Structure formats: C-alpha cells, structure tokens
Amino acid sequence: MLAAAGKAIKLVTSSPLAEDNNEDATLDTKSRKTGFKDHTREYFTLLKSINDRLQSEVQALEEAGLIVKEDKKQVDKNNAITHGGLGNFDVAWLNARSRDVGAQKEAELLKEARTILENMKKEKGDVKMENAGD
Numbered sequence: 793m794l795a796a797a798g799k800a801i802k803l804v805t806s807s808p809l810a811e812d813n814n815e816d817a818t819l820d821t822k823s824r825k826t827g828f829k830d831h832t833r834e835y836f837t838l839l840k841s842i843n844d845r846l847q848s849e850v851q852a853l854e855e856a857g858l859i860v861k862e863d864k865k866q867v868d869k870n871n872a873i874t875h876g877g878l879g880n881f882d883v884a885w886l887n888a889r890s891r892d893v894g895a896q897k898e899a900e901l902l903k904e905a906r907t908i909l910e911n912m913k914k915e916k917g918d919v920k921m922e923n924a925g926d
Contacts, residue, residue, distance in 0.1 A: 800827075
C-alpha cells in the first residue's frame with residue numbers, strides 16, 4: 793500500500809530525490825497521469841481490501857462474544873465533538889483574559905523579587921533598594 797502511494801507521489805514530483813534513478817523524470821505528462829491513476833487505483837484497492845478484512849474480523853469477534861457490538865442508534869448526540877474537540881471549553885474567554893494573566897504574573901514576579909531583595913538587605917544590611925515601579 794505504501795509502495796503504491798509512494799509511486800503515485802513520485803510521478804507528480806517535479807524534482808525527484810538524488811538517489812532516484814530518474815526513470816520517471818523522462819516521462820511525458822500523459823504517461824505520468826496514467827501512471828498516477830494506476831498507482832492511485834492500486835492504493836485505494838488495497839485500502840478497501842484491508843478495510844473489508846478488518847470489518848470481517850470485527851464481525852467475527854462480535855459473533856464470538858469477545859467484543860460488544862456497537863449499536864449505532866444508541867450513540868449519544870450530546871457527546872458530539874464541538875469546538876474542535878474542546879467541548880464546552882470557551883477559547884474566546886481564555887484569550888480575552890490572556891493580557892490580565894500576563895500582568896498578574898508580572899506583579900507576582902516583582903513582588904517575589906522585592907521579597908528576595910528585602911531578605912538580602914536584612915541579612916547583609918548593605919543592599920540598596922530602589923523604587924521599582926510601585
């Protein structure tokens with residue numbers, strides 16, 4: 793399957809890899825289109841074959857009682873994917889508060905720095921503190 797996909801992609805590539813033998817570089821447009829269609833058809837045929845085999849294996853497992861058969865009618869409509877998988881999480885609310893969070897963090901860091909400097913002043917007694925934007 794990957795070989796078929798690779799061959800199809802190689803036919804539509806205008807600049808082949810250096811290690812390629814450049815057989816496809818000499819093909820005309822019509823030959824490239826035909827080859828692309830052939831390799832694409834092969835890819836999707838293999839994909840369908842794999843899908844069919846997997847579905848028959850799932851059906852056999854369901855019939856053997858090893859897995860529970862999914863009832864498509866009982867799928868909960870309330871569990872649908874919303875907001876790109878974020879559910880009820882409101883991204884706009886978060887984005888609107890991003891500036892507030894930055895300002896709060898800056899204030900916290902300044903307070904922490906002031907506390908560290910005050911502790912150093914108490915310990916050594918010679919650290920000068922200037923007014924840092926109170």
